[in-house]
Amino acid sequence: MTAYAELAAHFGRISALSNALGVLHWDHAAVMPKGAAETRAESVAQLEVLKHGMLVDARLGDWLDEAEADDGLGAWERANLREIRRIWTVETALPSDLVAASSKATSACEMAWRQARADSDFKSLLPLLTQVLVLQREIGRAKGEKLGLSPYDALLNDYEPGGRSAAIDVAFDDLAAFLPAFTEEALAAQARRPALPALDGPFPVEKQRALGLKMMEALGFDFARGRLDVSTHPFCGGADNDVRITTRYDEADFTSALMGVLHETGHALYEQGRPQAYMSQPVGAARGMSLHESQSLLVEMQACRSREFIGFAAPLMREAFGGSGPAWEPETMWRRYTKVARGFIRVDADEVTYPAHVILRYRLEKALIAGDADLADLPALWANGMRELLGVTPPDDARGCLQDIHWPSGGWGYFPTYTLGAMTAAQLFDSAVRAEPDALPGIARGDFRPLLAWLRENVHEQASLLTTDELLTRATGRPLDAGVFKAHLARRYLDAA
Amino acid sequence: MTAYAELAAHFGRISALSNALGVLHWDHAAVMPKGAAETRAESVAQLEVLKHGMLVDARLGDWLDEAEADDGLGAWERANLREIRRIWTVETALPSDLVAASSKATSACEMAWRQARADSDFKSLLPLLTQVLVLQREIGRAKGEKLGLSPYDALLNDYEPGGRSAAIDVAFDDLAAFLPAFTEEALAAQARRPALPALDGPFPVEKQRALGLKMMEALGFDFARGRLDVSTHPFCGGADNDVRITTRYDEADFTSALMGVLHETGHALYEQGRPQAYMSQPVGAARGMSLHESQSLLVEMQACRSREFIGFAAPLMREAFGGSGPAWEPETMWRRYTKVARGFIRVDADEVTYPAHVILRYRLEKALIAGDADLADLPALWANGMRELLGVTPPDDARGCLQDIHWPSGGWGYFPTYTLGAMTAAQLFDSAVRAEPDALPGIARGDFRPLLAWLRENVHEQASLLTTDELLTRATGRPLDAGVFKAHLARRYLDAA
Numbered sequence: 001m002t003a004y005a006e007l008a009a010h011f012g013r014i015s016a017l018s019n020a021l022g023v024l025h026w027d028h029a030a031v032m033p034k035g036a037a038e039t040r041a042e043s044v045a046q047l048e049v050l051k052h053g054m055l056v057d058a059r060l061g062d063w064l065d066e067a068e069a070d071d072g073l074g075a076w077e078r079a080n081l082r083e084i085r086r087i088w089t090v091e092t093a094l095p096s097d098l099v100a101a102s103s104k105a106t107s108a109c110e111m112a113w114r115q116a117r118a119d120s121d122f123k124s125l126l127p128l129l130t131q132v133l134v135l136q137r138e139i140g141r142a143k144g145e146k147l148g149l150s151p152y153d154a155l156l157n158d159y160e161p162g163g164r165s166a167a168i169d170v171a172f173d174d175l176a177a178f179l180p181a182f183t184e185e186a187l188a189a190q191a192r193r194p195a196l197p198a199l200d201g202p203f204p205v206e207k208q209r210a211l212g213l214k215m216m217e218a219l220g221f222d223f224a225r226g227r228l229d230v231s232t233h234p235f236c237g238g239a240d241n242d243v244r245i246t247t248r249y250d251e252a253d254f255t256s257a258l259m260g261v262l263h264e265t266g267h268a269l270y271e272q273g274r275p276q277a278y279m280s281q282p283v284g285a286a287r288g289m290s291l292h293e294s295q296s297l298l299v300e301m302q303a304c305r306s307r308e309f310i311g312f313a314a315p316l317m318r319e320a321f322g323g324s325g326p327a328w329e330p331e332t333m334w335r336r337y338t339k340v341a342r343g344f345i346r347v348d349a350d351e352v353t354y355p356a357h358v359i360l361r362y363r364l365e366k367a368l369i370a371g372d373a374d375l376a377d378l379p380a381l382w383a384n385g386m387r388e389l390l391g392v393t394p395p396d397d398a399r400g401c402l403q404d405i406h407w408p409s410g411g412w413g414y415f416p417t418y419t420l421g422a423m424t425a426a427q428l429f430d431s432a433v434r435a436e437p438d439a440l441p442g443i444a445r446g447d448f449r450p451l452l453a454w455l456r457e458n459v460h461e462q463a464s465l466l467t468t469d470e471l472l473t474r475a476t477g478r479p480l481d482a483g484v485f486k487a488h489l490a491r492r493y494l495d496a497a
Numbered sequence: 498m499t500a501y502a503e504l505a506a507h508f509g510r511i512s513a514l515s516n517a518l519g520v521l522h523w524d525h526a527a528v529m530p531k532g533a534a535e536t537r538a539e540s541v542a543q544l545e546v547l548k549h550g551m552l553v554d555a556r557l558g559d560w561l562d563e564a565e566a567d568d569g570l571g572a573w574e575r576a577n578l579r580e581i582r583r584i585w586t587v588e589t590a591l592p593s594d595l596v597a598a599s600s601k602a603t604s605a606c607e608m609a610w611r612q613a614r615a616d617s618d619f620k621s622l623l624p625l626l627t628q629v630l631v632l633q634r635e636i637g638r639a640k641g642e643k644l645g646l647s648p649y650d651a652l653l654n655d656y657e658p659g660g661r662s663a664a665i666d667v668a669f670d671d672l673a674a675f676l677p678a679f680t681e682e683a684l685a686a687q688a689r690r691p692a693l694p695a696l697d698g699p700f701p702v703e704k705q706r707a708l709g710l711k712m713m714e715a716l717g718f719d720f721a722r723g724r725l726d727v728s729t730h731p732f733c734g735g736a737d738n739d740v741r742i743t744t745r746y747d748e749a750d751f752t753s754a755l756m757g758v759l760h761e762t763g764h765a766l767y768e769q770g771r772p773q774a775y776m777s778q779p780v781g782a783a784r785g786m787s788l789h790e791s792q793s794l795l796v797e798m799q800a801c802r803s804r805e806f807i808g809f810a811a812p813l814m815r816e817a818f819g820g821s822g823p824a825w826e827p828e829t830m831w832r833r834y835t836k837v838a839r840g841f842i843r844v845d846a847d848e849v850t851y852p853a854h855v856i857l858r859y860r861l862e863k864a865l866i867a868g869d870a871d872l873a874d875l876p877a878l879w880a881n882g883m884r885e886l887l888g889v890t891p892p893d894d895a896r897g898c899l900q901d902i903h904w905p906s907g908g909w910g911y912f913p914t915y916t917l918g919a920m921t922a923a924q925l926f927d928s929a930v931r932a933e934p935d936a937l938p939g940i941a942r943g944d945f946r947p948l949l950a951w952l953r954e955n956v957h958e959q960a961s962l963l964t965t966d967e968l969l970t971r972a973t974g975r976p977l978d979a980g981v982f983k984a985h986l987a988r989r990y991l992d993a994a
Binding site for chain 2: 012013015016017019020023024027031032033034035036038039040042043044045046047050222223224225226227239240241242279280
């Protein structure tokens, strides 16, 4: 066997473990009885230990050196080696006592966070969150040394390979300068229109589910390789060729669960569209979190909150729930689905105000990792940032700096990918509808095939062959450009309002 | 760490893998999308490889020797060592090329069997089934040499530790002499009663499920540590503290799915009742397949086909489906649930004719493994056996020797545990209702707590502390005794008819 073949076989075995873990994770969230929690934790921990052991296998370094010297490899094989080296470098960067200390600190902090959030008491969380932060700095430093990156960029790199804060700063500063005034304008435009009539429920879960399934089918979700289920926190997970999305239903309001299904379907289409030949190899994985989020937001924000899609979907909603009256008119439904409101909570935000929530968190976590901000000042820094970026002041910590699980659970460097994803989505969608003249008319008749064909070719089937920048440049003619996102917002919230 | 502690930790890790495999197996049967089959097969194979590697770990032999010399261990620890040594002995008995050849042969044969059964064509299966048989003989010989057992007893020992064909021969010869005439008598008694009125459906799946859940709750199933789902072939599986049973629904007839749920609940109560302190250790496992089947049959045949239970359940069935008329009367329902009929298919057989199906298979597989019968003669041997034991002649191979998956899939030595289980169930139930005066009255009012308390103490919480014979003798005062089973049949099918 060549060194490349050894590596490919080895990572195929690792993928078999990852797929098992993916199904166990879905099971835990969607169907597992509560009393199984301890048993499950032991199974998952054992599989993680075995997987980690395979990722730091002593033979990998030699295989990599030998395979990288092999000049008979094609582009996919070379890209696979690049990904394997990145994963191996990161996985071997940390001493095992640092991994253990961080795992212990985050699980203690995550537990304390649930209570602190319920009590809206940041101070009680401060000692444990400080431990997490100190360890995250160490992790960032250790990885950064191996990768030649700053600690923050090294953390970011785990979620967004190739992502750099210098570039994010430029894009986010641009948005931060644009959004406050724009939000004012969008709200003013909205205020000139009549109030939205109420949608009277209840909307039975079974009917919501049936409608969600119908929409997933229209979008091109492959049910032979996936499922729709229920969980408290919606996600897209599962395994290769076994892509499982979840939602949660509210019988008083169907609109949010339905749009949640469409959002997760965007993630799922990416996963289902990855190339079969490399499905179990690192190069066959989704490129990074910003591209992943771009696929969910392209479906949700760009395609499914368009007038075209709502024109198709509103009659199906009315039919599904036996609705009648002006609340069910496509134009009214479109206005409901494009409503802008300043709020305190990121996950409830609309696409105009969402970036402010993300920019705030990105700036804070970058400063905290660099030691340029003091964690004890977080509530005040949070309130200042919210006022500056969004013009609101959170009434308490629960609706402020305690609302997200990311920091307590060790997810530092993740936040910027949400808004990078939104910008990427706008840019890809803009190119898709130019390249495929039938993409928008297709959406208007519930036929996503023209759009999906473009996404398959330009994004999904590329998997991790290229860097994110290369992929975007090839697909749209240029690297990430905040201008397309701003133009999209202006068209939807000023011109079209 | 002592050698015992090393072993316990090691088998705890093995248990974590087994639990993951249990959940993946459930997932495969109950919810997995079809297109995930290949991915899943790779995950399962990888976990099996890792588990096997841990079971033949080179350190185990030394740890066992050292721990067995430790005289500070209690009864549970010593029993745990006995189980670990048995598992280790069996797992290391086979050369890896024999394991691989057998795995290849059974998976080819199982696939061919599906087609052969559809075509009712035994001849087409003969070459592949011969390969399986030859390898099973070799496996039996290899294990038997290590264990000091005949090849057949060595195969049986995997399903029924301590089970020996010499003892089974005695019990089964006794039954084989008793059943033909008894079946005649039971059928004659049945023929003297009026015909059973039809139960008119349809019976919607959701209502069947709700009734099944209600019955599971009455039986004491712990839903915080288990689930009820749907699969083509009903089973009880899952993991420690995560016991998942399945059924399949027929909207034209609810009676069989409902009784299937009660049967699997019997298995599940055993799994849920194992001692928490040893849940992840070999000594904490269910004792063997005959005791496992005894728990399902005790619930299904002894408890839930009794007049007492049907008196409680019939009004709930009527209420669930809005039934009316004589078909829903408790006495009629009891007659339906105790109907005797000679048939060709084992899985459709009632408790009077079921042992004939099992005895036939047991005698044939024993002769085939010993080389005392020729596989090519199987259809003729099968037909002769059916005529002798049951008085019917199968019209074709599909309804004859091709009906079961056990032999094609390598499950030789399993069949006798079904009827050993039925006999054990009768004996345990007989002792339970004597020891707990409220057991039968409890069943009549849908309260299984008195019965369950006895089973917990005498069976479930014993796990693998004792051998099957010791457990039965402690619980009932004597080893397995066909007389109790025969007396049960006589009471139900002659006296009570």
